[in-house]
Amino acid sequence: MDSQSGRSSSDHFAIYPISAFVILVIVALLMGDHLFSNLRAGLKNVAQQNVVAIGSIKASQIGDWLHEHESDVKTLSDNSFFSREAIRWIRGGAKDPVRRRLIVDRLQSFLNAHHFRAIVLYDSTGRVLLNVGDLFADDKEIGIEARRAVESGQFRFVDLHRDRPPSNAVEMGFISPLHEGLSYAGAVYLVEDPASYLLPLVDSRPGGSETADTQLVRAEGNDVLYLNQLRDRDDPPLGYRLPLSTPGLAVAIALRGKQGLIEGANDHRGRPVFSYAGEIAGTPWVLVSKIDEAEAYRMVDQVRWLAGLLFLFTSGLIAAWFRQWRRRDLAEAEAAILKERVRADALKMEGEKRFRTAFEHTALPMVRNSLTGEFIEVNDAWCNMFGYSRDEVSSKHLDWQQVTYPDDMEPGATLVKQMLAGEISDFKIEKRYLQKDGKVLWGSVQVKLVRDEQGVPEFVISAIQDITERKLTEKTINFMAYHDKLTGLPNRALLFDRLAQAMSQAKRDAKYVALLFADLDGFKAVNDLYGHEAGDNVLKMAAQRFLACVRAVDTVARFGGDEFAIILGNLDDPLQAKGVAEKIVQAFAQSITLSDGRECTVGASVGISIYPDHGSAMDNLMTAADQAMYESKRHGKNTYTFYRGKSSLGSESQWFLFDESMLVGVGEIDEQHRNLAYLVNRLNEALKRDESMESIQQMLDELLVATRHHFDTENRYMLTYNYPEQRDHELEHAQLLNEAQRFKEQISEGRELLVLQSVKDWLLSHIAFSDKKLAAYLQHQGLK
Numbered sequence: 001m002d003s004q005s006g007r008s009s010s011d012h013f014a015i016y017p018i019s020a021f022v023i024l025v026i027v028a029l030l031m032g033d034h035l036f037s038n039l040r041a042g043l044k045n046v047a048q049q050n051v052v053a054i055g056s057i058k059a060s061q062i063g064d065w066l067h068e069h070e071s072d073v074k075t076l077s078d079n080s081f082f083s084r085e086a087i088r089w090i091r092g093g094a095k096d097p098v099r100r101r102l103i104v105d106r107l108q109s110f111l112n113a114h115h116f117r118a119i120v121l122y123d124s125t126g127r128v129l130l131n132v133g134d135l136f137a138d139d140k141e142i143g144i145e146a147r148r149a150v151e152s153g154q155f156r157f158v159d160l161h162r163d164r165p166p167s168n169a170v171e172m173g174f175i176s177p178l179h180e181g182l183s184y185a186g187a188v189y190l191v192e193d194p195a196s197y198l199l200p201l202v203d204s205r206p207g208g209s210e211t212a213d214t215q216l217v218r219a220e221g222n223d224v225l226y227l228n229q230l231r232d233r234d235d236p237p238l239g240y241r242l243p244l245s246t247p248g249l250a251v252a253i254a255l256r257g258k259q260g261l262i263e264g265a266n267d268h269r270g271r272p273v274f275s276y277a278g279e280i281a282g283t284p285w286v287l288v289s290k291i292d293e294a295e296a297y298r299m300v301d302q303v304r305w306l307a308g309l310l311f312l313f314t315s316g317l318i319a320a321w322f323r324q325w326r327r328r329d330l331a332e333a334e335a336a337i338l339k340e341r342v343r344a345d346a347l348k349m350e351g352e353k354r355f356r357t358a359f360e361h362t363a364l365p366m367v368r369n370s371l372t373g374e375f376i377e378v379n380d381a382w383c384n385m386f387g388y389s390r391d392e393v394s395s396k397h398l399d400w401q402q403v404t405y406p407d408d409m410e411p412g413a414t415l416v417k418q419m420l421a422g423e424i425s426d427f428k429i430e431k432r433y434l435q436k437d438g439k440v441l442w443g444s445v446q447v448k449l450v451r452d453e454q455g456v457p458e459f460v461i462s463a464i465q466d467i468t469e470r471k472l473t474e475k476t477i478n479f480m481a482y483h484d485k486l487t488g489l490p491n492r493a494l495l496f497d498r499l500a501q502a503m504s505q506a507k508r509d510a511k512y513v514a515l516l517f518a519d520l521d522g523f524k525a526v527n528d529l530y531g532h533e534a535g536d537n538v539l540k541m542a543a544q545r546f547l548a549c550v551r552a553v554d555t556v557a558r559f560g561g562d563e564f565a566i567i568l569g570n571l572d573d574p575l576q577a578k579g580v581a582e583k584i585v586q587a588f589a590q591s592i593t594l595s596d597g598r599e600c601t602v603g604a605s606v607g608i609s610i611y612p613d614h615g616s617a618m619d620n621l622m623t624a625a626d627q628a629m630y631e632s633k634r635h636g637k638n639t640y641t642f643y644r645g646k647s648s649l650g651s652e653s654q655w656f657l658f659d660e661s662m663l664v665g666v667g668e669i670d671e672q673h674r675n676l677a678y679l680v681n682r683l684n685e686a687l688k689r690d691e692s693m694e695s696i697q698q699m700l701d702e703l704l705v706a707t708r709h710h711f712d713t714e715n716r717y718m719l720t721y722n723y724p725e726q727r728d729h730e731l732e733h734a735q736l737l738n739e740a741q742r743f744k745e746q747i748s749e750g751r752e753l754l755v756l757q758s759v760k761d762w763l764l765s766h767i768a769f770s771d772k773k774l775a776a777y778l779q780h781q782g783l784k
């Protein structure tokens with residue numbers, strides 16, 4: 001892995017913690033926001049409840065206080081002793097000193113009892129007649145109000161105002177007309193000092209708050225006039241005003257008629273406040289209690305700030321830790337990559353070194369080829385095997401084709417193509433090679449495609465094992481298995497094979513095959529007269545004479561003893577066999593000279609059968625030839641005879657005749673044997689009808705399945721009844737099944753007749769020799 005890919009892989013893994021962190025941050029922010037929103041809502045609620053409580057209580061107290069004063073005033077003025085005395089005194093021209101004294105005393109005691117600042121007595125024109133209490137400045141305006149009270153007979157409220165100099169005091173009051181019955185003759189003005197109760201009540205604030213305040217206001221022209229002193233301003237009562245049009249001003253909103261909670265408004269400083277407004281009945285006043293939103297929210301905002309700071313601090317810490325971790329991780333990854341690369345390089349060098357040592361010093365011939373087949377290098381063992389020097393290999397630009405035996409080129413070329421196409425990575429084959437001097441040798445070659453680190457094919461390496469010896473041995477063994485040791489002719493096994501091939505070929509080409517059976521006449525006498533060795537020589541010479549009579553493509557086989565068989569394939573006319581038979585008879589008419597010079601004579605009796613005239617199955621054809629040969633013997637020997645029986649031996653549909661003699665006596669086994677015979681006959685029929693190879697294959701498959709089933713049945717019986725020869729019997733089953741596997745290949749090679757014959761032969765032999773024995777045992781055990 002290179003460093004680039006290492007980093008990207010590490011980055012890939014870093015995505016997870018980063019994503020997790022981002023998600024965590026988002027969740028924390030959302031949760032925090034939700035939490036703080038709830039807290040703020042709670043605090044807002046509390047703050048609003050507080051301003052409502054304070055505002056409404058104070059408004060109610062002020063209302064009560066005003067009402068009380070109104071009652072006090074009315075007590076003094078309404079038909080009271082005082083009012084009667086005062087009216088009389090005023091109507092008397094306000095001259096009676098005794099009555100004046102009485103009035104003053106009365107007012108003074110009233111003043112003392114009710115804590116007014118002063119009481120002023122007016123006549124009906126609004127002129128001041130007398131006053132008690134504090135310093136008082138005669139105010140024309142008040143006089144006018146007093147006259148109006150007398151004229152209207154109505155109580156009048158004198159709003160807060162600043163008294164004229166020298167008093168300058170803030171005051172307010174209540175004017176009540178004096179009447180006796182229905183006549184009014186003056187008025188009393190009770191002057192109240194707001195600082196004694198009203199203003200302290202308004203200004204009283206809950207402890208602990210920095211911004212909570214209550215403001216008593218009234219509209220004056222286009223302004224809001226603050227009647228009390230604000231907690232954050234130095235202006236005295238009635239000393240501060242703001243335009244009524246000030247945007248968002250809570251008191252202005254209240255004066256415009258909004259009562260109760262006012263939301264989203266500001267106070268005189270322009271700061272957002274929670275406020276409550278309440279009208280004071282009978283006055284133009286509005287009482288507004290308020291608290292700064294900032295103060296109400298202060299706690300939660302502070303906590304929010306702290307939480308934010310803590311969050312930022314923690315995030316910073318995590319980010320720093322993560323960065324550090326990533327750095328360390330990357331550094332570790334890079335270090336690991338570097339280490340791995342160094343290790344890989346070392347391994348590669350080590351591997352190359354080892355390969356080179358192995359390549360150079362191994363006793364196994366090895367060669368490296370380019371992808372197009374030229375030799376890149378060979379080792380010493382290869383040079384020894386093929387006879388080329390290394391210089392010759394490079395100067396002659398040798399490639400693998402030049403050292404391969406021409407007939408063996410194809411399989412290797414196909415496999416190399418598959419290997420380069422990536423279908424296989426290596427292969428092993430046996431093939432013939434050509435040495436430099438042209439000699440042929442056999443090699444078992446193991447070929448492997450070598451790819452570079454990116455997987456691109458680089459070169460092909462081959463290791464060759466010299467198997468010439470083994471092949472020769474195999475050839476000899478093979479030859480011996482299929483040839484007669486004495487004469488060197490094909491033996492009976494090879495004869496069957498060749499006959500099957502010839503019959504299949506003839507079937508395809510619509511030709512004839514002649515099978516000649518020849519038995520030497522008088523051969524026993526040779527043995528008897530000249531000895532066995534001489535007999536052997538005669539057999540050898542007889543073989544040569546047979547061979548001399550046939551074409552190279554024909555087969556002469558020794559069938560056994562002094563019996564020979566000759567296959568003449570690819571005949572256009574069956575009578576062509578006649579010529580060969582005549583030549584054979586003539587050939588044996590001449591005497592044979594033995595090694596010791598003595599002469600002997602053996603004849604040849606020949607029987608001829610023709611495929612397909614005398615049978616389409618091998619054993620039928622052989623039986624026919626055999627019968628014809630005996631015919632020749634009967635006719636005095638040294639002659640030939642064509643089979644003259646029926647055009648075809650036996651009933652071909654009953655080619656495998658399952659008769660009584662084949663019953664073994666165990667019901668299930670007999671039934672299966674009968675079924676197998678049926679399947680063999682059916683296959684034979686299909687071959688005769690020249691059915692497609694596919695259906696032939698299918699029938700053979702069915703036959704094999706039935707055979708397997710039959711063997712399983714027998715195995716079961718053997719196991720159940722403890723058959724002493726079970727092992728041998730099962731071994732035979734296994735061998736037969738093994739052989740059966742080969743049948744499929746042989747069928748596809750066009751050797752179906754041989755297969756059929758083989759199946760029939762082994763089935764017959766198995767029933768006769770093995771199954772009958774087994775059945776006898778089973779019957780003995782009581783099985784039917």
Ligand SMILES: Nc1nc2c(ncn2[C@@H]2O[C@H](COP(=O)(O)OP(=O)(O)OP(=O)(O)O)[C@@H](O)[C@H]2O)c(=O)[nH]1
Nearest residue numbers: 519520521522523524525527532533535536561562
């Ligand atoms: N020397 C030798 N003799 C063999 C060999 N195989 C079989 N024989 C003998 O060959 C003889 C064959 O017998 P027959 O075919 O009856 O003899 P024949 O004299 O030819 O009789 P006809 O066929 O009736 O003419 C037997 O005596 C066998 O012992 C062999 O490999 N070498």
